[in-house]
Amino acid sequence: MRWRDYWKDKALFLIFEGCCMAVTCIFLRLTGYEKGNVILLLLFWTLLLLLWMCREYMERRKYFKKTAEILEKMDQRYLLGELMPPSWRLEDRIYQNMIRRSNKSVIEKIRKLEAEQQEYKEYIESWVHEIKAPITGISLLCENGRKEETGAPERFRQISMENAKLENYVDMVLYYARSEQVYKDYLIQSCHLQEMVYDVLERNRFLLIRNGIRAEVNCDEDVFTDKKWLGFIVNQIVLNSVKYKRENSPCISFLAQKTTDHTCLIIEDNGMGIQEKDLPRIFEKGFTGENGRNQKKSTGIGLYLCKKLCDQLGLEIEAQSKAGSYTKIILQFPQNNYISEVR
């Protein structure tokens, strides 16, 4: 509350007081009061008025300053109604009551939304677990069907491939739902990169073979991280490589490099690469870029999720690329020197 604003606000009252003074003076003068006495009366009146108003200004300023401070310090500002400083003024009390009631309805609404969201999230998680049973069933059926003498192995391979896609989409849903609260579901342990990569390649075996992709794995290093989450991240990167592969002899290579303070996992393909102007934005949600638009099957969620999960796990993810030549995704694992020294 500023001095000037306060007086502006009181303008109407001041004009009214001025009028009162004028009318009183005229009346007193007409009833024969002396001029000097009238002036004295006026001066006294004005002084009292000013004093009163200054006092009021100070008091109001203090009250609002305190309220503003509380508001500033608050985490959830919609709880202001509960914390406003007490006041003897009727007006303040009426406003406080109204704010309190308004806040209460906001809080109720938020609680309801939170509960709904939580329920939805829990449902998604249980749904994901339920759907994994039939996916496993289909996968086993295909595996057995493929080996039958009379069967049509090619058909079963195709079903298997589609099933693997399904599995990945289901996984994406699960990780999307969980990406907000990693701390609830991770197990940091020593993870052998080579094994993790083998797992991912195994998962996409049919897809990769069908696309004639060769893979080179050279990453005999251990890192401390959550195996499952990392596997999911690497899986997305591999799927992207397959999606944007080149026509003749496509290849993906996995290379691990260890330096003094971190370990890098470099995943490089010789696919169509990423346009330079698109490169800084590939980790944004919903960004599809030139490649995505040309292929029309990009959703812009895969890499966004990768980035988000990497942030949660404390990993650095970086992309380098040259259009028409290669794409290189680098995952950087911080290395705790203390742990490695103790070991």
Added chain:
Amino acid sequence: MHIFVAEDEKTIRRELTILLENAMYQVTAPENFENIPDWITEASPDLILLDVNLPGMSGFDICTSLRQRENTCPVIFLTSRTDSMDELNGMLRGGDDYITKPYQAPILLARIAAVLKRTRGNTEKTSYSYENVRLDLLKCTISCDEKEVELTKNEMKILHLLFMHAGNYVARQDLIESLWDNQIFIDDNTLSVHVTRIREKLRELGRDNFIQTKRGMGYRI
């Protein structure tokens, strides 16, 4: 080898049984889940595949109960839950491995083999011979009469597969898939290159036509 499968999902149980039987294991898969621990003790299998979400008693409890009876039979948990806490729980209850659904059949078989190998020792065949040509998996060589040639890892795996199906054609696609199962991630062209190299080595041994090609089919020894 005898494997006990405790899985309540009908389709998965049936297919898992077929898969394991195809891989030359003997399988017991009960359809009701009362007194599973007693059942297991009676069957005394070499390995147990245990679903975590079973009706009645959970897989974790079954494992605990087995360990209390001092049954040391290796246990692999199968589950569709992917919580890390579950995995930890499984290990603490005395499980030997933990596989989440949906699992790939080759991964499952590899894990089973690994657990059995760890608990029983290695019983795999280490050398093969066919028509006087001998493949030694430990020395990584192939020999005929007195002559011997060294093989690279990839060449050895290819020959291993051909020797396992000696006399029959192995389709290129199957060959590539099996190689992927053995962590050799090659494409069609690379396979041709490797086979050509193997042929050259066989020529050194004086066995020119040991590997035959049938267009559109695959290779045979």
